[in-house]
Amino acid sequence: MLQKLRDKTTGWIAGTILTIVTIPFAFFGVESYMSQRVETYVARIAQPPSWWKSAPQVWPVTYLWHIEDIDAQEFKERLENARINMRNAQGENFDAKAFESVENKRRVLDALIDERLMRMTAHNDGIVVSDAEVADNIRQIPEFQVDGAFNADRYQMLLASQNPPLTPRAFEAKVREDLATNLIPARIARSAFVTDLELDRLMRLLGEHRDVSFVAIPAPAADTAPVTDAEIDAFYKAHKDEYRSPEMVRLEYVEVDGNTLPAPAADEAALRKRYQDEIAKFSSPEKREVSHILVQVAANASEADKKAAEARAAKLAAEARAPGADFAALARANSDDTGSKAAGGDLGWITKGSGMPGAFDDAAFAMQPGEVRGPVKTDFGWHIIKLNQVQPGTQRSFEDVRPELEKELQEGGREQAFNELTGKLVDAVFKNPTSLAPAAKALGLQVQTTPVFSRAGAPGIASEPKVLRAAFSDALVQDGTASDPIELGPLRTVLIRVIEHQPEQVQPLAQVRAAVVASIRAERERKAADAAAEALLKAARTQGLDAAAAAAGLAVARLDDLPRRSPAPVPPQPLVEAFFNVPRPQKDAPVLGKTRAGGQLVVFAVRAARDGDIGQVTPQERAQLRTQVAASIGAQAQDAFIRAVRKHYVIKVAEDRL
Template sequence: MLQNLRDKTSGWIATVVLGLLIIPFAFVGVNEYMTGGNDTAVAKVQAPPTWWASAPSWWPLSLLWQDETIGPEEFRAEFERARQQQRQALGDNFDPREFESADNKRRVLEQLIDQKVMLLAARRAGVTVGDAAVQKSIAEEPAFQVDGKFDPARYTTLLASQVPAMSPLQFQEKERERLRMAVLPLGIGESDFATGKEMDRLIRLLGEIRDVTLAAMPPPEADTAEVGEAEIKAWYEAHPADYRQPETVALEYVDVDGAQLQAGAAVDEAALRKRYEQEKARFMSPEQRLVSHILVALPAGADAAAQKAAEDKARSLAAQARQPGAGSVEERFAALAKANSDDTGSKDAGGDLGWIERNGAMVKPFEDAVFASQAGTVSDPVKSEFGWHVILVREVKPSQGKGFEEVRADLAREAVDAERDRAYNELAGKLTDETLKNPTALAPAAAAVGLAVQTAGPFSRAGAPGILANPAVLRAAFSEQLIEDGTVSDPIEISPSHSVVIRVTGHTPEQARPLAQVRDAVIAAVRADRQSKAAEKAADALLARLRKGESLKDVAVAEKLQFNEVPGLPRGMPVPSREANEEIFAAQRPADGKPSVGKLKLGNGYAVFAVTKVTDGDLAKVTPEQREQLKQQLLQVRSAGSAQSFVEATRRQYKVTVHEDRL
């Protein structure tokens, strides 16, 4: 048998077949070697080689395709950033459970995929971003600035506070990647333009006014006709969402409110005086100094000669300011500052920097020199990272404080509040300890701390009473854990020193209400629908008469309808309502001397209208500045649309693989 197998695999045909089989197996083996056979990517974006853009995705040499991968760590980090943004935007209304939905995860993933598509497109186009562009972008980020200038300390602090924390080097590379992926779509968007004729047409449309006549039809008569069983059943089955019972819960809860606790014993006078002495500094206003300065700027990396020249100039200015002459030292200093200072922010004000405290707002050498000088004196030149400073302390405002009697009432109130907070924390902590002993019952824990158990419900999310309507309480009350386990919740904070502990005692899921229970509501809905259709039919009949040539005014008089003329109605005005205005301006222009007619839904009735005249916006009334502003707004909208279209078109050219089970 082995000899037969050997004979059959030794011919040239077998050699060719085996050779062909080796090719795919070889590439599969290389792929397994490169990926380690353990692909955990959440999504992958792949593009064919630039020299064969139309290569099919099943091509055996797909290893030569370019790709960008979204790993689980990257997805989780982006999802966490989105979570933090949503929490900040919604505050107490943020629902962590709702945010974890599959739709939210897919939305975040789609954004990441679009970013990878643009990154891959930039790589294929040879786009690079230099260090200077990265540094410029970071320096111009408002979040990293203090008083309009980039602040290195703020920069590193904000990066460290990110989740997860980032080093400056990591952020620089991330910013480089962001700039790189933005180059192509921004370039596409910024290439949009608007012609003069387009702007003329837009101005005419936006400034358009219409002369309109309106005839309001009387409210439809109440429908009192019988509603058959078949009609009732059909309506009920066609509108299931209108007849559902919302999810409800019943609760027992304990309200722990620090404001209701006894304040305790009277405040001890000696204790108040001791606290005053310990915290005296907070009742003192800090020393302040009114300061002017002259800056002789020194560029970074200046050579020794430039540094010496700047120092000599500063010393010369200090000597001139001290030299007796006409006017006061402040007047001489202000004149020198206006003529010589390199600080554009204070130069025109004679170097005035206002009142300064010792709080780190100024660089340390400058601040030290200010508080080492006497009022009315000019300092020796002081060097900082900005250059050489000549400083004049014009006035000193010494530290001032309040005596014990002035702050006694505040200290007493704080002592009472502190005692109440202590009592609240002790009570809340004891209640928590008691609930841990028996987590499925609230009454024993409440009895142990002397608080009453209250009950509420059943109620829905929209009908919660009192403090139970707090968003945090509602999230806990309708959470799966408390509903399924019947356990006591952790303390839920309502406000500082005020919390509530709850336990779900009953739960009814959202469900359809039986027809027998909503029968009257269904009948009312059927009759309301009949009324609406009857009113619309009457409006259509009136429109038919107008289209045959009758005048709306004549018809209104004959039918005793309320008739109004609205000349010069502007586009976009909420007259007679915003929706009605849109309907009127969506109507065709009058043609051949015949008005353009239509109908409007107003409340529970209808009105018919006739557009008798259309006047375009006057180009001459738009100033060049207004025209340019409108053009920029139009280009901004177009640019965003063009950039998004480019992303979508590029994405269609690539292969995107998503692993839903890894989200």
């Protein structure tokens, strides 16, 4: 039997079967059959291999494709940043519900996808950013500058203060990646230009003037005709979405305001100890204003070069100490320090231990004002140092700073009391998260309630964006439990619980019947106005606007030489746009039109049109317009490039994860 089994498992047939079975294991591994993978991406970008652009997206060829995912966390962070920016820009007009719409989320995701595509494209095209360009861009970042110049100490301090902290190497890598990602789109945008002929044509168009006559259609008489039940029912069914009540909640909450807690009494011994502990804060070190001339010596310089540099430094030092010597002129002519040479060697004010080389520091703080000392040897070479001014250090007395210390001590005590009370409240609420009353009672705090409110908010804590986000979150609405502490400001926090929830819903007809009837009557009046305007327009096409208006008993207004960019509030801008959106009249035949502006229908006739006089345009206006138009064309070209790039990738969006 064993021999038969062996015979059956040898030969080319068995080998072929074994090869077929082995292929999946070679691609995926045994573990892929033993475990399940949960996809969490919001968008997936797939690209065929560079050596097989037409590779089909079928198994197992898909495993040759390059795949990059935008995960849910990355999208969530970008969405939150967009929410913060929009709220800051719109203030009280920010609509949280509109922001959470699928369309808006998709816009945010599309921007994220475009960034990733540009990064992938830059990598595929082999774009490399030099160290010099990275350094130059970092030096130009205003946050890293002091008095308009890059400051290394500020640079490192700001990076260390990030959450999480950034090392210079990590930040430089991020800058390098951003520069590579934006290189092609930015260059495309900046490559746009406008020819003189195009600019002339545009200026003639923008400076165009038109002669217009128009008739404002009077509002029709108020509709008083009966509205039947059938009309009401039909209108309501066709416009149900207009009669939706927004999602509403009512909260109970407990607020802890540390600013109302009693301040601890000031203890004299504690105040004096705090003064001694923080004495450096109340002192300013001695400052010295120095200038120098540097004779640079390379680390690998020969002995002869070193001696020559020392001799040159000694000669310059002697010249600088000579009576009547101009130290600044010597520095400008001879210093090897490119940073201070143009300023006559001026290094500004320094303090002991502020970063200057040790030997330089020791010499500068051992000199008298006006003294020249050197040569002084450091790792940079030889220095000739001149002390210009001395600003003595100061120290404020205990009596002088006592009010500040007392205030700090009281604020610290109040903060400690606030933290302790908040911690006890949170612990008590978490033991019974379905009610705030027991915890509040135990700590002597008050449970308050809000009126019912929508996502638009309400006075009090319901106007706080953080409270609004939590109040309408699924967790609080569905579970009915208390929230985590919500920080409203320094020493001010609140815990909330949803005690009533009304989902968004269509209001019943009985409740909105009066509003439906009003809408029907308004619709009738609108149609009556449209019919009157259409009748006047039809008559004007055969009789002319003046005759048609006279026959209808309506007045005709005339606007001669109306500029396209009319600064006046009358006529309103929408009406001006309508006048200029119709074609120019040909052979003295007016162009007729109809529009609605400010809720009123207007029938108009454009009688004549004239180009703007480009001779009246100043060179500054011309240059400004050229810049604006080129920027607009560049932005369009950039968008076109990104759309073209998208065609080379397969992009899949997980709509259910937005």
